[in-house]
Amino acid sequence: MIFVQEIYMKPYSFLLSGILFLLTQQGHSQCKTYQLSAQRDTLNCLDKKDEKQGKWVVHHDELRGEPGFEEEGIFKDNRREGPWRLYSLDGDLIGVEHYKWGNKDSINQYFAPTGELIREESWKALNPDKVYDTVLVEDLNHLDQYRTVVVKNEGVGLKHGEWKYYDLTTGMIIKTETYSLGKLEPPKAQERSLAQADSTKAVPKPKEVKDFEKKNSGKKKVKYIDGSVNY
Secondary structure (H helix, E strand, O other): OHHHHHHHHHHHHHHHHHHHHHHHHHHHHOOOEEEEEOOOOEEEEEOOOOOEEEEEEEEEOOEOOEOOEEEEEEEEOOEEEEEEEEEEOOOOEEEEEEEEOOEEOEEEEEEOOOOOEEEEEEEEOOOOOOOEEEEEEEOOOOOOOEEEEEEEOOOOOEEOEEEEEEOOOOOOEEEEEEEEOOEEOOHHHHHHHHHHOOOOOOOOOOHHHHHHHHHOOOOOOOOEEEEEOOO
C-alpha cells in the first residue's frame, strides 16, 4: 500500500516542481540581468528597457569617512516605491524610509546600531509626472485649519512637517523643526508644534526595530548569486 501511494504521489510532485520552475523562469524572463538571493528570490532586476524592477539590494561602500551601508526595497519602473530598510554593514537596522513616485514621503526614521531612535523626518512626495502638484498645508497658527497650495514640481520630495531629534541616552526629544513645503518655519511658527511634543517621556524602541531584533538573533547578511538572460 505504501509503495502504491508513492507511485501516485510522484507525478504530482514532479508537476508541482515543474510549475514552480516555469513561474520562476517567467519572472526571470522579464529581466535582462538579475541576481538570486540565497532563497532563490529574484533581486536587482533590470528589464529590457534598463529600468529597475522588483526587489533590490543596494550596497554602498564607506565614503569620505561615512560608514558604508546596504538598503533594500522595491523599484517600480525605475522609481523607489513603498518602504525601504537601511542596514549597517554589520547587519543592524539603521533606518526605515518611505517612497512614492521615487521621492521620499511620509515619516522616515533613523536608528543607532543599538536600536535607539535618532531622528524622525517628515517628507511630502510630489508626482514627477506633473508640472504642478497640489499639497494640503496646515496653518501653524490656527488649529486644524488647512489650505491647498499649488506647487511647481521640481521632481523631488519636499521636507514637510515636523522633524524630531532624540537623545540616545534618555530617548527624549531634544529638538524639533517644522518644515512647510521645503522651507524651515521661523521659531514663532513652531511654538505650537513644540508645545505638542511631549519631551518628558522616553521613546521606546520603534516597532520596526523590535520586529527586526525578534526575527534576527544574529547579524543580517544578504547573500546572492549573479544571473543574466541574454537577448
